[in-house]
Amino acid sequence: MLEGHQVFGFGFLVVGLWHLFNNVKLHALCSKSFTSTLWFPTTKSRYLELYFVMASSTIFISLELFISPARHQPFDPDGTIPTNHLHNFEHSSMAMSFLVYAFFALVLDAKCSKSQHELTHLLGALAFAQEYILIHFHSKNHIGPENQYHYFLQLLILVSIITTLMGIGYPKSFLVSFVRSVNIVFLGVWLIVTGILLYTPGFQSKGCVTHLKEYKVTCSDDKARHRAVALVNIQFSWLLIGITIFAMSFYLVLIRIYGENVEYVSLSKEEYYLEDESNTDIECQKKSIEGKV
Known part of the structure; x- marks a missing residue:
């Protein structure tokens, strides 16, 4: 069964890889003027x-609120939120925040806002x-392995918050952008791993079992719980090394592909980029003027 962590994680993984590719490519092509x-x-x-x-x-919100619940809606007959569906609202609220970020990032760019860079980063950090x-x-x-998975998840999110805010100043x-991109990749991978190894039946540590109805993991005794926690630590360590x-x-591969001709970039090409940026500013001004008419 497709689990919410996997869907959310896949989104982060794709975006993280896309950011990593573009940041390294930009750095290779124009390291001095990298932004x-x-x-x-x-x-x-433009807005793909x-x-x-x-x-x-x-999709994630729909999965949490309408697809996963047994009655395909998260409310009790009297209209209240049942205890066993509180986590669905919490998870969907996370996705709503990123939905708001993406929507206003698009609007800010379309309106050519002067504070677009700062506000977009602020929305992302929020x-x-x-x-x-x-x-x-x-x-x-969360206790035992659940707590450990979510502890490492919080660490990765904190790095995302810090690097996103640092992007304003x-x-x-390049280092800030590179770390943020790699961290988003790691965040996506960790969410996918959490969804598979923690909430997919049959993948739990020996002595532990997942209860899908209660959406929790229990271990038979302290020995099994300590072993499960230690395995989570090892998983995180190995993933950190691998990533x-x-x-x-x-x-190194992208630098070799896109950085070979950096030394031979002519002044005319640099002027082209400067002219292109100027034209972009003019177009933005035109858009804003047209919007006022």
Whole structure:
């Protein structure tokens, strides 16, 4: 069964890889004038990434509130929220935050707002902060392996919050953008791993079992619980090593592909980019003028 963590994690993984590719590519092509953004346009559609975030968030919300519940709606007959569905509302609220971020990021770009960069990063940081708060103060009292999975998840979200906020003050820092991109990839992978190994029956540590109705994991005794927690620590450590190797290899490959001709970039090409940026500013001004007419 497809679990909510896996859907949410897949979204983060795709966006993280897309950001990593674009940040490294931009750094390779123009390291001196590198400026990162929180989202990147594509050749086919300028807002494809934002559409993807909105679509993924909508699917996740639908999965949590209407598909997963037994009655395909999360309310009791009297209209109240039952205790066993509180976590569905918490999870869907996280997705709503990213839906709001993507929507207003699109609007800010379309309106050519002067504070677009700062406000977009602030919206992104708020979305991550919402995710952190709802996980930290979760309605479920996570214990054992559940607690450990969510503890590491909170660490990854904190890194996302910090690096996103740092992007406001350090927009030209490749390191900040690189760390944020890699961390989003890690966040996506960790959510997928959590969904599979924690909430998919048959993948739990020996001596532990998942109760889907109660949406919790229990272990037979303290020995089994301590073993399960230790395995989570090992999983995180191995994933950290693996993603570090992947990120550095990815960086070196892209630098080799896109950075070979950097030394031969002519002044005319640099002027072209400057002229293109000027034209973009003019177009933005035209849009704003047309919008006022």
